[in-house]
Amino acid sequence: MNLREFQAEWMPRFDAYLYSELRAAVPEQENLHKAMAYSLMGGGKRIRPLLVLATLALAGREISDGFAAAAALEYIHTYSLIHDDLPAMDDDDYRRGRLTSHKVFGESTAILAGDALLTAAFEILAETPTLSADKKIRLIALLAKAAGPDGMIAGQMDDVEGEEKRLTIEELKQVHDKKTGALIRFSVTAGCLIAEADGSFAREMEQFSRHLGLAYQIHNDLKDVVLDEAQTGKTTHHDADLNKNTYPSLLGVAGAIQELNTVIGQAEGCLERLAARIDDAENKIDVFREILDYVRI
Amino acid sequence: MNLREFQAEWMPRFDAYLYSELRAAVPEQENLHKAMAYSLMGGGKRIRPLLVLATLALAGREISDGFAAAAALEYIHTYSLIHDDLPAMDDDDYRRGRLTSHKVFGESTAILAGDALLTAAFEILAETPTLSADKKIRLIALLAKAAGPDGMIAGQMDDVEGEEKRLTIEELKQVHDKKTGALIRFSVTAGCLIAEADGSFAREMEQFSRHLGLAYQIHNDLKDVVLDEAQTGKTTHHDADLNKNTYPSLLGVAGAIQELNTVIGQAEGCLERLAARIDDAENKIDVFREILDYVRI
Numbered sequence: 146m147n148l149r150e151f152q153a154e155w156m157p158r159f160d161a162y163l164y165s166e167l168r169a170a171v172p173e174q175e176n177l178h179k180a181m182a183y184s185l186m187g188g189g190k191r192i193r194p195l196l197v198l199a200t201l202a203l204a205g206r207e208i209s210d211g212f213a214a215a216a217a218l219e220y221i222h223t224y225s226l227i228h229d230d231l232p233a234m235d236d237d238d239y240r241r242g243r244l245t246s247h248k249v250f251g252e253s254t255a256i257l258a259g260d261a262l263l264t265a266a267f268e269i270l271a272e273t274p275t276l277s278a279d280k281k282i283r284l285i286a287l288l289a290k291a292a293g294p295d296g297m298i299a300g301q302m303d304d305v306e307g308e309e310k311r312l313t314i315e316e317l318k319q320v321h322d323k324k325t326g327a328l329i330r331f332s333v334t335a336g337c338l339i340a341e342a343d344g345s346f347a348r349e350m351e352q353f354s355r356h357l358g359l360a361y362q363i364h365n366d367l368k369d370v371v372l373d374e375a376q377t378g379k380t381t382h383h384d385a386d387l388n389k390n391t392y393p394s395l396l397g398v399a400g401a402i403q404e405l406n407t408v409i410g411q412a413e414g415c416l417e418r419l420a421a422r423i424d425d426a427e428n429k430i431d432v433f434r435e436i437l438d439y440v441r442i
Numbered sequence: 443m444n445l446r447e448f449q450a451e452w453m454p455r456f457d458a459y460l461y462s463e464l465r466a467a468v469p470e471q472e473n474l475h476k477a478m479a480y481s482l483m484g485g486g487k488r489i490r491p492l493l494v495l496a497t498l499a500l501a502g503r504e505i506s507d508g509f510a511a512a513a514a515l516e517y518i519h520t521y522s523l524i525h526d527d528l529p530a531m532d533d534d535d536y537r538r539g540r541l542t543s544h545k546v547f548g549e550s551t552a553i554l555a556g557d558a559l560l561t562a563a564f565e566i567l568a569e570t571p572t573l574s575a576d577k578k579i580r581l582i583a584l585l586a587k588a589a590g591p592d593g594m595i596a597g598q599m600d601d602v603e604g605e606e607k608r609l610t611i612e613e614l615k616q617v618h619d620k621k622t623g624a625l626i627r628f629s630v631t632a633g634c635l636i637a638e639a640d641g642s643f644a645r646e647m648e649q650f651s652r653h654l655g656l657a658y659q660i661h662n663d664l665k666d667v668v669l670d671e672a673q674t675g676k677t678t679h680h681d682a683d684l685n686k687n688t689y690p691s692l693l694g695v696a697g698a699i700q701e702l703n704t705v706i707g708q709a710e711g712c713l714e715r716l717a718a719r720i721d722d723a724e725n726k727i728d729v730f731r732e733i734l735d736y737v738r739i
Contacts, residue, residue, distance in 0.1 A: 174596040176603065181591065228557060231530075233549035252530035253602050256553070260525060261591035263557065267564045268586035271579050278575040282568050285582060289565035294478065294558035299471040305550050306473065 146202075146428050148435035155198055155208060156191060162212045163219060170265040180250045180258035181265075184223050188241050192361075192439065193218045193332045199432045200336025200350060203423070213273035214284055214335040217266040221292045222328060224262035227255050229301070263292075276339065284335055291327040300324025304389075312390040318359065320390075325365075326358035349419050353433070356412035357440070363405040364440040366391035370398060371442065402442055409437055443499075443725055445732035452495055452505060453488060459509045460516060467562040477547045477555035478562075481520050485538050489658075489736065490515045490629045496729045497633025497647060500720070510570035511581055511632040514563040518589045519625060521559035524552050526598070560589075573636065581632055588624040597621025601686075609687040615656065617687075622662075623655035646716050653709035654734070660702040661737040663688035667695060668739065699739055706734055 146154075167185060171178040194215035201211045230237040230245040231252065237245050247255035270285050290296055300323030307320060333354040337347040370393045392401040413434070420430045443451075464482060468475040491512035498508045527534040527542040528549065534542050544552035567573075567582050587593055597620030604617060630651040634644040667690045689698040710731070717727045 171591040171596070174591060174599050177591050177596060177599045224557075228553055231553065233528075233553060254599070256525055256528065256530060257595050257599055257602070260521075260556075260560065261595045263560055264586050264590035264595065267582055268590055271583035271586060278579045281579050282575045285564055286568035289561050289568060293561035293565055294468040294471060294474050298554050298558045298561065299468070299474060302471050302474045302551070302554055305554075 146432065148432050148438075151199065151202070151432045152195070156195075158209070159191070159194055159198065159212060159215060160186070163216050166216055166269050167265075170268060171261070176250070176254065177258060177261060180246060180254050181262055183249060184227050184246050184258065185220065185262065187243060189219070189223070190439070191219060192436065193222055193328060195432075195436065196329070196332035196354070196357075197336045197339075199429075199436070200333045200342075201340050202432070203350075203419070203429045204337065204340035204342045204346065206340040210275050210339050211336055213269050213275065214288075214339060215332075217270045217284075217288060218328060218332060218335070220262045220266035220269065221288070221297075224259040224266075225292075225297060225301075227259040227262070231255060234305075280339060283338060287334060287338070288331055291331040296323055296327035297325075300327070307390050312395070314392075314395050317390050317392070317395060321359065321362040322355075325362050326355065329358035329361065330354045346419070346422070349415050349422075353412050353415035353419075356408050356415065357437070360405055360408045360412060360437070360440040363392045363401055363408065364442060366393055367398070367401055367405065367442055405440070405442060409441065412437055443729065445729050445735075448496065448499070448729045449492070453492075455506070456488070456491055456495065456509060456512060457483070460513050463513055463566050464562075467565060468558070473547070473551065474555060474558060477543060477551050478559055480546060481524050481543050481555065482517065482559065484540060486516070486520070487736070488516060489733065490519055490625060492729075492733065493626070493629035493651070493654075494633045494636075496726075496733070497630050497639075498637050499729070500647075500716070500726045501634065501637035501639045501643065503637040507572050507636050508633055510566050510572065511585075511636060512629075514567045514581075514585060515625060515629060515632070517559045517563035517566065518585070518594075521556040521563075522589075522594060522598075524556040524559070528552060531602075577636060580635060584631060584635070585628055588628040593620055593624035594622075597624070604687050609692070611689075611692050614687050614689070614692060618656065618659040619652075622659050623652065626655035626658065627651045643716070643719070646712050646719075650709050650712035650716075650730070653705050653712065654737070657702055657705045657709060657734070657737040660689045660698055660705065661739060663690055664695070664698055664702065664739055702737070702739060706738065709734055 164182070164186060167178070167182060171181060197211040197215040197218065198208050201208045226240060227246045229235050230240055231247055238248050239245060246258060250258065266288070267285060270281055270288065273281070276284070292298070300320050303320040304324055312320070330351060333350045334347070337350055342350070369391070392404060396404060416430050416433050461479070461483060464475065464479060468478060494508040494512040494515065495505050498505045523537060524543045526532050527537055528544055535545050536542060543555060547555065563585070564582060567578055567585065570578070573581070589595070597617050600617040601621055609617070627648060630647045631644070634647055639647070666688070689701060693701060713727050713730050
């Protein structure tokens with residue numbers, strides 16, 4: 146099964162689940178619901194949910210068992226974008242080709258919609274009937290750690306503070322390992338945990354997700370320099386304007402492209418080792434190979 | 443045991459727990475840790491944790507079993523104050539007699555510190571070794587519901603929207619039932635759940651917490667009108683400036699005081715019924731009687 150087929154089969158069902166959970170979480174406050182739905186259903190690529198579900202498929206388990214964890218992840222990813230775009234943070238007017246939340250709903254609603262998505266993420270995981278209490282607790286602890294003040298939020302703080310100084314490439318990697326890497330790693334860790342995958346499978350998948358997370362960030366930085374607004378759907382050249390630390394600003398465009406290709410090669414290595422180990426892995430692993438296409442330049 | 447004795451015995455231990463959990467949650471990002479600690483250890487009255495712990499005492503259970511739930515509650519209460527004070531929200535410069543988070547650390551750090559406290563609250567509950575997985579899951583589901591888009595955040599949105607229109611007293615009660623009531627109710631519900639209290643005890647305590655939550659809000663509104671800044675430690679006459687819906691603005695000062703006394707009387711009724719039912723309740727229930735003193739004018 147290739148990525149397109151996997152998406153065609155699973156993403157409409159996942160989106161329906163995501164939206165029904167949102168309706169259940171916000172039964173009364175219509176404007177809050179609207180603001181949450183605007184960002185949540187606003188055309189994201191759903192990379193993180195895809196990783197959860199594809200990991201379950203690769204491990205040979207029931208794919209819909211991953212819906213709650215995938216939804217919680219997407220809620221948290223979405224809240225982080227809403228808060229990141231705020232005037233006090235990155236001050237972005239556009240995201241995915243549409244106005245950002247605070248431009249449409251105002252700043253106070255955008256702050257509350259982000260807070261609400263973050264809170265509801267844990268409610269979804271705690272209330273899903275498809276997982277045992279023990280699995281739910283482990284997932285909640287891991288998700289809170291990945292998204293919290295020793296994970297994503299630490300990376301965001303490092304990023305804010307880094308604006309004022311020049312980072313080394315190692316420091317930049319550390320920032321992104323937390324800022325974007327932690328949630329991407331959680332995607333496959335959650336899939337492995339739900340599937341009760343064995344240790345060597347889980348370790349190889351975790352390595353893959355590390356490389357993918359890094360590639361994702363280098364690609365993102367390069368996109369801002371190489372592509373124009375029509376292609377990225379958001380205001381570009383923005384990070385460079387702020388003298389931000391990015392892979393192209395530290396390594397040059399050619400150096401960043403080379404680094405990206407190296408990291409993608411390492412991720413492919415993980416997939417080859419997995420393919421050699423798992424019976425009938427070949428067509429299930431194609432989904433992951435094609436996910437890597439998202440981060441190629 | 444009176445309130446002062448109960449506090450003297452338990453609150454220093456609880457504060458030490460709260461701070462050690464914070465250190466564990468933020469091992470590396472010093473400025474994030476500082477901002478979180480500034481608000482978390484900034485002299486709040488700890489009413490919600492006190493309610494959790496006193497409920498366990500009244501139910502005759504191990505009081506420290508309530509630490510994780512009480513800490514999670516205080517983290518969430520604290521994040522809600524940080525975000526509420528932001529320029530885009532209530533735009534307050536002072537809270538508890540000290541500068542608000544965004545005045546000290548800047549807006550972006552205040553937003554992130556709030557997000558971090560909210561996220562870490564769920565990590566604390568998920569990782570505490572003192573509760574079973576089943577209890578933890580029920581607590582997390584209840585806390586997310588109380589703090590989320592059908593609880594506290596719905597109330598905050600209603601409040602933001604209500605600024606533009608005149609509410610009836612019933613509508614105002616609905617707003618506050620979610621905005622401040624939900625977390626206060628969770629305090630006693632969590633205590634009852636951890637203590638495995640019987641249904642009639644839990645129902646009476648839940649009624650008590652409803653009355654307390656309402657009294658708390660009426661008292662808060664009155665304080666802004668009746669007391670001056672030196673006594674409240676924050677910028678007062680603020681809500682009235684914004685033409686906000688408050689109990690005094692809808693009922694007049696005398697009417698609001700009368701309503702407050704009625705509600706306190708109902709809360710006292712709950713405590714008397716509990717005292718009559720529980721052996722040796724008399725001195726344990728004094729703690730709750732004295733908590734009501736906080737909301738008397």
